[in-house]
Amino acid sequence: MLVTVVYLEGRNIILAFAGTLRHGLIPNLLGEGISARFNCRDAVWWWLQCIQDYCTLVPEGTAILHCPVVRMYPHDDSEPHAPGTPVGFNVVAKVHRYTGFVYGGNRFNCGTWMDKMGESDKARNKGMPATPRDGSAVEMVGLSKSAVRWLVELHKKGLFPHSSMKIDRDGKELKVSYRIGTIRSRSTLRRTSMCPMMRRTPTEAPRPGPQERHLQGQPRSLQPLV
Numbered sequence: 001m002l003v004t005v006v007y008l009e010g011r012n013i014i015l016a017f018a019g020t021l022r023h024g025l026i027p028n029l030l031g032e033g034i035s036a037r038f039n040c041r042d043a044v045w046w047w048l049q050c051i052q053d054y055c056t057l058v059p060e061g062t063a064i065l066h067c068p069v070v071r072m073y074p075h076d077d078s079e080p081h082a083p084g085t086p087v088g089f090n091v092v093a094k095v096h097r098y099t100g101f102v103y104g105g106n107r108f109n110c111g112t113w114m115d116k117m118g119e120s121d122k123a124r125n126k127g128m129p130a131t132p133r134d135g136s137a138v139e140m141v142g143l144s145k146s147a148v149r150w151l152v153e154l155h156k157k158g159l160f161p162h163s164s165m166k167i168d169r170d171g172k173e174l175k176v177s178y179r180i181g182t183i184r185s186r187s188t189l190r191r192t193s194m195c196p197m198m199r200r201t202p203t204e205a206p207r208p209g210p211q212e213r214h215l216q217g218q219p220r221s222l223q224p225l226v
Helices: 009-016 042-056 061-066 140-155 180-191
Strands: 093-095 102-104 164-169 172-177
Touching: 009 042, 042 061, 042 140, 093 180, 102 140, 140 180, 172 180
Parallel strands: none
Antiparallel strands: 093 102, 164 172
């Protein structure tokens, strides 16, 4: 929409989804605003990228940062969705202290929009993600790095008041600079996302194991963010 100069409609869509924010998440299914489903970890990061693109491409686009938002769920309270696979709904997402990467999930959970839940009884994949994203999905690492880098730029221009975030580390409240976070994620992405060559027979296709399939974000030589 931004490329085709449909700015007003683009802004309204961004603000409409802002109104559905709950527990820091953006829904992957809006459900007419009355039955929104918060089933993915990456929707909020794509939403933040949309805001960044709007501010970058639209003349005086940063004005959107001052637009009021009418929230559908002002108290973050919601009824739990009916469970599917119990293990699949037991999802924890965190930020890795050594790499700054968002990580979490399990092999029974899709996690991001790129994934597909199996639906075939014949193929015995019903209820099983074809591409589980346990670990650190690479697109989420890239999107979060992009968002943090953008906050650093906004702060330099006086458009964002904060230069750091507060985190809880072993019961202590600490501050982490956004600039340190983006430098750390950039320097560790390449080394943690490369898949090493594996020995195999001439007729065997490559079969990366769990450590190579997903970004684990645990290089030994790194130090904690703080």
